Amino acid sequence: MGLWGPDTSPETAEVVLQRRLEALGMPPFKGFATHTNRTVMLSVTGEGVLRLHRGYAWAPDRVLSAIVRYVRPGTRRATRRVAEQEFLSFPVEAHAAPRRPSRRGAERALPGDAATLARLAALHARYNAEHFAGKLPTIRFRLSGRMRTRLGELAVDAQTGRALEIAVSRVHLRHGWTEVEQTVLHEMVHQWQAESSLSVDHGVMFRRKARAVGIEPTARRHLGRGGPRHAAG
Template identity: 40%
Template sequence: MTRRAQEDQLGLFFAPEPAIEGSRESVLAVQPAPIDEDLDAAAIAEQEEEDAEDAARAADVLLGILRGMGLQHIRSLVLTRNRSVVVSLKGYELRVHEGFCTAPRELHAQIVRFVMAKKPWERNTARQAILAYPLPKHTKPPRAPERTHPEDEPLAERLAEWHTRLNGERFGAQLKQIPIRVSRRMLRRLGHYAPGLEGGGAEIAISARHIRRDGFASAVETLLHEMVHQWQHENGLPIDHGLDFRRKCREVGAVPRAKRPA
């Protein structure tokens, strides 16, 4: 898959000139603080962020598969690299080694059997099958999630206000209120919607570099684009740039193109 295709799937949005009425008034009052231009370090950080986002989506997909096979009462799934405890349950959270994402269907069934078993012999049988599965070698621990830099908090607050406003004006106030983060790791992407798990932990991130380079009004257009991805997720639709996405973009006045016009 090409880099462009990967970016499109992750919610890349190159915004044209903003079209939201009134969005330019006082939009330059707050600008992000200067960003370290060490591109090599920043590129590594961005790749690590993309890896973490991919892991969250993979966990979401695996949880859906397991639920389709009969898993119940589990609210969230976390992927780990713990080779000593490859499957564990704490409260309503299931922790599974990431190697099981690509395991055969029968292994997924054994995970469900292990969690849902009512008799000790059933759980022991499932445990033996799970432990017998060859897991990939350990790579590296996942990077801690990024937080908005303190100097960018005013920008995040303004974007959150725009989220509330656009939600009411364009979506009939049907979208959930979620955190809006300003990211200093994003170099090429302008915005991203991360769905989280079971509707919880979702957020929208907007690139600080994008705001600095293109202006706050363009960032609001990017926010609107990502809110359409939020609408997809909250309505059980795939998060993509397909027909439903383009139709909703036309309805709410967002630009569906995933790249800046030449």
């Protein structure tokens, strides 16, 4: 099968998977990404990016059709449950093993990370009390060296709708803490959407809540004067 096989590159597998899903009628998403994290097979980020385990690139059409049914808006609950069982039963790890720790250099912990994560957790607690009546669950923060164009990103578990974690770009941390505070609050509005069973997007509810908590009610923010444009997830 040419390049296609167990040693197919992650990039090729991702492209092939996306094309197969589209051919099977996958609804449009703002983006598509694959991963090899086995705890969450399928999720949709706050920015509307569908994230799927890369092992599904090797799944038969029957399994991919189940994924399409699962993510298609308006699918009945009972149908979704059956579809979920179908795609969760596929052994993704037999095809795409988790990345070896030695290859995760970019995401390795760096000196100062613990202090930054503690500061982010404290910030979350303070904003939670100030703007959300303390109702948001505590959430895990992750520092990402791979996020270059996005400042922050909320990951949502597509199976439960619950917010999973907030990733903050390491590049963004260099923009100064005041900017990071704005990004955390932006992601917390998305967390509030997820916890309130609202769709996680930049629609009317987002803009209303963003204004109420005192941040720009926009998806994108400009940093600095005439500097590069960054998207906040």
